[in-house]
Amino acid sequence: MPQNLLALNWKMNKTPAEARAWAEELREKLEPGEAELAVMAPSITLPSLAAHLPPGVALGAQDVSKHESGAYTGEISAAMLVDVGAKYVVVGHSERREYHGETDADVAAKAKQAQANGLIPIVCVGEGLDVREKGEQVAYTLKQLEGSLSGVGPDVVVAYEPVWAIGTGKTATADDAEELAAAIRDALTERYGSDADGIRILYGGSVKADNIASICGQPNVNGALVGGASLKVPDVVGMNDALK
Structure with missing residues (x-):
């Protein structure tokens, strides 16, 4: 059973x-738990978080360009995210799909770009x-x-939201x-074979400590993609403690 991942999407x-x-308060109040914690923050905040997060709490971004580099004003590349210490990146969140018209093919392209630079994509479906x-x-x-994982390797997290x-x-x-989650696991096994056993499947949608x-x-289910409850440190501590 993979370790639970608590992915905090601000x-x-x-x-x-x-x-x-927030990071300094978390450093004061967080006690080690059984789950891995990762903060999916706006890209402009990542350098500050990298300097102040408690040891062992991973850094992540909320989106990434499907392009390596170039004339794509306003976009942020996977290499840039890696350079500031990111480990994860969310791709295909429902809000990106709805408000920005992202297709499954777009999501797969972003996930492949993330993996090519050493980031772990958290691919959202639902x-x-x-x-x-x-x-x-x-x-x-x-x-x-299926569409969102086209050409994507098994070093991935799937979030059902x-x-x-x-x-x-x-x-x-x-x-x-x-x-x-069980249906997703079966589909991952069909795609990746035994590698699917280690892929974490998260649930996202109004997750709280209770x-x-x-x-x-x-x-x-191997963790959660948490939205609103990630913004206040006491809520995060409560969720972390609930998974001990």
């Missing part, structure tokens, strides 16, 4: 000064409420996964999370 929150204060209500969540998510549960207060049950243990206690 989204578009915190200035560099606020990020430093269905909307309309798909869930039709009972088509497994087929939809696996099709999205039902779109209807992100920031809504609605949370998939532990059984809902396991249903999709539900994280039951969700991550499922056989095929």
